[in-house]
Each structure stands twice: as C-alpha cells, then as structure tokens.
Amino acid sequence: MISSNIKRGSAELAILSVLADQSLHGYEIARRIEQQTGGALHFTLASLYPLLYRMESRGWLRATWGETPAGRARRYYRITAAGRKKLAPLRKEWRELFHALGRLAEAHHA
Amino acid sequence: MRDWEREAQRRLENTNFPAAGRDEVARELADYLEEVSSDAQHRGLKESVSEDRAFTELHEDPHLGANLFRVCQEGNMNDRTKRLWLPGFCILLMTEAVLYSVQLGRFDYLLWLGQGHRWRIAINLPWLCALPVLGAVAAYWSRRNGAGRDVQVAAGLFPLLVFFGNFFGGPGVASLPVRLAFGQHSWGMHQLMVMYLPWILLGWVIIPLAALLLGVLSVLSQSNASLRPAPDA
Numbered sequence: 001m002i003s004s005n006i007k008r009g010s011a012e013l014a015i016l017s018v019l020a021d022q023s024l025h026g027y028e029i030a031r032r033i034e035q036q037t038g039g040a041l042h043f044t045l046a047s048l049y050p051l052l053y054r055m056e057s058r059g060w061l062r063a064t065w066g067e068t069p070a071g072r073a074r075r076y077y078r079i080t081a082a083g084r085k086k087l088a089p090l091r092k093e094w095r096e097l098f099h100a101l102g103r104l105a106e107a108h109h110a
Numbered sequence: 111m112r113d114w115e116r117e118a119q120r121r122l123e124n125t126n127f128p129a130a131g132r133d134e135v136a137r138e139l140a141d142y143l144e145e146v147s148s149d150a151q152h153r154g155l156k157e158s159v160s161e162d163r164a165f166t167e168l169h170e171d172p173h174l175g176a177n178l179f180r181v182c183q184e185g186n187m188n189d190r191t192k193r194l195w196l197p198g199f200c201i202l203l204m205t206e207a208v209l210y211s212v213q214l215g216r217f218d219y220l221l222w223l224g225q226g227h228r229w230r231i232a233i234n235l236p237w238l239c240a241l242p243v244l245g246a247v248a249a250y251w252s253r254r255n256g257a258g259r260d261v262q263v264a265a266g267l268f269p270l271l272v273f274f275g276n277f278f279g280g281p282g283v284a285s286l287p288v289r290l291a292f293g294q295h296s297w298g299m300h301q302l303m304v305m306y307l308p309w310i311l312l313g314w315v316i317i318p319l320a321a322l323l324l325g326v327l328s329v330l331s332q333s334n335a336s337l338r339p340a341p342d343a
Contacts, residue, residue: 026138027145045142046171049135050181057185068141075138 011051013094014041016060016079016087023064023078026052052077060086112147112161114140121168125175127182135178143168193257198268201248205269208240233313238321244269245325259330266326273315 018024018032029052030043055061060083063075079087118136127135143164150160171177212234245266252265 025145026142027149031149044170045139045146045167046174046177049139049142050177053178053181053185057181057188059188072141072144073137074141 008051009090010041010094011043011047012055012060013087013090015051015055016083016090019061019077019079020084020087023076025074025076029077055083059083111157112165114143114147114164117165117168118143122175122178125179127175127179131182135182139168189256192255193252193261194265197248197251197255197265200251201244201265202269202272205241205244206272208244209234209237209272212236233317238318241269241318241321242325242328245322246329247325249326249329253329262330263326266329267319267322269322270315270319273318 014033014037015029018029018036024032026048030048033041033043052061052063056063056077059080061077062080063077066074066076068074115136118139119132121139122132122136125132146164146167147157147160150163151157155163168174248268249262249266252262257265
C-alpha cells in the first residue's frame with residue numbers, strides 16, 4: 001500500500017507540472033493530468049480541491065477569479081515563484097525514487 | 111439542467127464555513143461539476159447520466175465539506191501569520207535591536223526639548239529617525255503578502271508594544287506602587303515621577319508612534335496612488 005505522503009507528493013508534482021506552462025481551472029487540471037499520465041492518475045472533486053487549496057495556502061499556487069465564455073464564474077490557478085522552486089526538487093526526488101525502484105525490480109529479476 | 115451551485119451549497123451546509131467563504135467554494139465546485147457533466151455529454155452520454163456522474167462525484171467523500179473547511183482554515187492562519195504576525199514581530203525585534211545598538215554604541219543623541227522649563231522630553235534621535243523606515247518596511251511586507259489597509263497599519267504599528275514596554279520598564283512605572291508600598295520610594299520621588307510621566311509618555315510612546323505612523327502612511331498613500339485610475343489624456 002502506498003503511503004498517503006507518497007500519494008500526496010505525486011499529486012502535488014502532477015498539479016505543479018501541468019500548471020508549469022499555463023494557468024488552468026480545476027476540472028482542466030484534473031483532465032490534463034489524466035490525459036498526460038494515460039489515465040494512471042485520476043483526480044475527483046474530493047481529491048483535487050483540498051489539495052489545490054492546500055497548495056494555494058502554502059503559496060505554491062495563486063488563484064484568480066475569471067469568467068467562462070458563457071459568463072459563469074471560474075477560478076484559474078497558476079504556479080507561483082515558490083511553486084516553481086518546489087517543482088524542481090520534487091521532480092528530482094521522484095526521478096530518483098523511480099530509478100531506485102527500477103534497480104530494485106531488476107535485481108529481483110536477476 | 112441542475113443548479114450545481116445550489117447542490118454544492120447544500121453539500122457544504124453543515125460545515126463551519128462563514129457564508130461568504132462557503133459561497134465562494136460552492137461557486138468553484140459548481141463550475142467543476144458543470145464541466146464534469148458537459149464533458150460526459152460531449153462523450154455521448156445522456157444528460158441525466160452525465161448529471162448523475164457529477165452528482166456522484168459531489169457525494170463521493172462524506173467528509174468533503176470538513177476537509178475543505180480544514181484546509182481553508184489552515185490557509186487563513188497562514189495568511190494571518192504572513193500578513194500580520196511575521197512582519198509585526200520582525201519589525202518589533204528590529205526596533206528593539208536598533209534601540210539597543212544605538213545605546214550600546216553610544217550613538218544615542220538625546221534631544222532634550224523644553225530645556226530650562228519645568229517639562230523636559232528626552233528623544234533618542236537616531237532611533238526616532240529609523241522608525242518611519244521600520245514602519246514602512248512592515249506595512250510594505252504585509253501588503254506584499256496580500257494584507258488589507260487595516261492589517262498593514264497593525265503590522266506597521268506593532269512596535270508600539272516595545273514603546274509601552276520601555277515606558278513601563280524604563281522609568282520603573284510598573285513597579286512604582288510596589289516600591290511605594292514597601293517604602294523603597296520616597297513620596298517626593300513619587301510626585302516627581304508623576305509630574306514627569308506625561309513627558310516620558312510623549313517622548314517614549316507618542317512621538318515614536320507618530321514616526322512609525324509616518325512610515326506606514328507613506329506605504330498606504332503609495333498603494334492608494336497605484337489604485338487610482340490614470341487620468342484621461
């Protein structure tokens with residue numbers, strides 16, 4: 001079973017990664033992550049919003065209200081300088097973790 | 111078509127959200143649910159099935175409202191720390207540090223006002239000159255973290271606590287009744303202190319407070335100027 005810290009870490013990495021180039025609203029964030037991970041990572045409303053709010057309160061994301069073309073209120077998230085600063089070491093940590101797990105798996109096969 | 115904002119508000123009903131905060135969260139969740147529903151319809155699902163899918167997502171986690179409230183509370187506390195406590199305490203410490211370094215370095219040029227009169231006010235001039243800068247730094251720091259005008263003023267005037275500390279601690283005002291009660295203070299001395307108290311208050315509290323306020327107001331006036339629309343050409 002994957003610990004909640006690892007799950008949260010991977011979710012934070014996913015959100016920061018999709019917001020690295022552009023600002024997006026909540027549903028679009030969830031959709032992009034699902035598309036880019038080939039469905040391996042799937043967010044629902046209950047898993048996405050507490051995380052977005054937490055990341056916003058930590059200053060990694062900034063949200064602003066805008067409007068949809070239909071005139072509906074919509075909140076857009078963008079990554080902040082603090083978020084970018086967090087993204088680089090987070091990417092490195094995960095890359096190292098996957099390399100380590102890969103080595104472990106190969107050693108087990110040998 | 112469902113009113114998703116009402117559904118979301120109903121979902122957040124039993125939480126401790128203040129009305130304004132709940133409306134804002136409900137509006138955001140409604141937009142998400144609207145998208146879930148319309149996306150499912152674009153993929154060929156019937157309207158009723160698409161709406162059911164969004165409805166199920168809204169009710170998937172029974173603790174959704176409590177979780178969102180907890181995270182928002184954390185955010186509010188973080189904001190208060192960043193906007194008030196952190197700049198306020200840092201400037202308070204810096205105010206005290208400047209005062210002590212001025213005194214230790216013997217740069218405390220005391221300006222005596224009212225020389226030769228019954229009243230005399232001692233003002234630590236170098237320290238006084240530093241106060242508008244410190245007040246402005248605290249207000250600016252607070253503003254940079256998104257604080258409103260009242261919090262900027264509160265952060266800028268935080269060193270007021272030190273002033274009162276100096277006032278009560280310096281001339282021994284706080285311990286005066288105790289010393290009088292135990293006979294360690296002559297009545298004449300007490301009368302002398304009472305006579306000078308207003309001037310000590312003026313020199314150590316009122317004038318430094320005005321200096322801090324000057325710095326805070328300079329930041330507030332800048333923020334007003336940036337808010338003012340540019341005049342028409």
